[in-house]
Amino acid sequence: MRSRGWSGRWPASDEEAITRILDAADELVADNDSVLRIADVARVLGVTRQTVYRYFPGTEALLVASAMRAADGFIDQLAEHVRGLTDPVAAMVESVSFAVERLAGDRQFENLLTTRQNGDRTTSLTSETAMTFARTILHRFDIDWQQHGFEEIDELAELSLRTMHSILLDPGQPAREGVALRRFVARWLGPAILYPRLARAVDAITAPGEPVSPLSPMRC
Known part of the structure; x- marks a missing residue:
């Protein structure tokens, strides 16, 4: 070079x-x-x-890569924190809640979430760089995603990033923490995580020749 x-x-x-x-x-x-x-x-x-x-290719990619590199230690902590959790709802609720608690107040992540690029928009946590990183994290969990109905995990990775992003930007007044935070995340994120399993169960009881159920599995 x-x-x-x-x-x-x-x-x-x-x-x-x-x-x-x-x-x-x-x-x-x-x-x-x-x-x-x-x-x-x-x-x-x-x-x-x-x-x-x-x-x-641009400032956004540079900011995301910088923040993700700084998070290496955090990602190792996260993987260790959820080690042994084989239920996807339990693992995702705990990982999102853990991330919110650990990253709140982190200057580099606050900069990533709030810095405006080109004068009108903030850096996206769902850019391809961030999504690739999120997929890597999910694959480190002790979960057989396919067994739970996930042919792909892109949408789950995106939904998790969006949930974390929203709570970090506006934690509420007062900010939820501990059990309250986990119950809040479980109440709204949990059903979305269960959906592929539910869809597969519904399809399994559909008689041959009948129209495909509207709950037929989606790629997540």
Whole structure:
């Protein structure tokens, strides 16, 4: 790999280049509360904006990647916290609640959730980068997703991210925590998690030749 600039210190690989870009983004986020700009990252690294764009298509992708990298330790804690939970409702309710409790007040995640890009919208927690990360997390759980009716888990990953995002942005007055938080998440997220299993059970009792049930399994 050959890139322009880098203040005379050429990265030995694409992986090193990505690491240095993320390091620069982290420094900028830590030093000020202004909107992160690709131009500022490029200036810190001594490269052109095009060099940064080679690895990250935009500021949103850079912010998400930075926050997700910072969350590595948290993800390990989460996987350990729900280890042994084989029921999808129990695991998802606990994982979402645990994430809300641990990430509330985290500066980097608050920046990710509230920073506006292009002057009019906040960074999406359901971008492809975030979704890929969420799928990876769900696959670390001790759950046989297919056994519970999930042919795919994309929609479950998205719904979980949206639930966590909403509660982190507006935790309520007063903010729910502990048992109250878990009961709230279970009441509204639980039925959605049970749906594929219910749909499969309904289809199993449909007589041959009858119209397909409106509850026929959906890809989740």
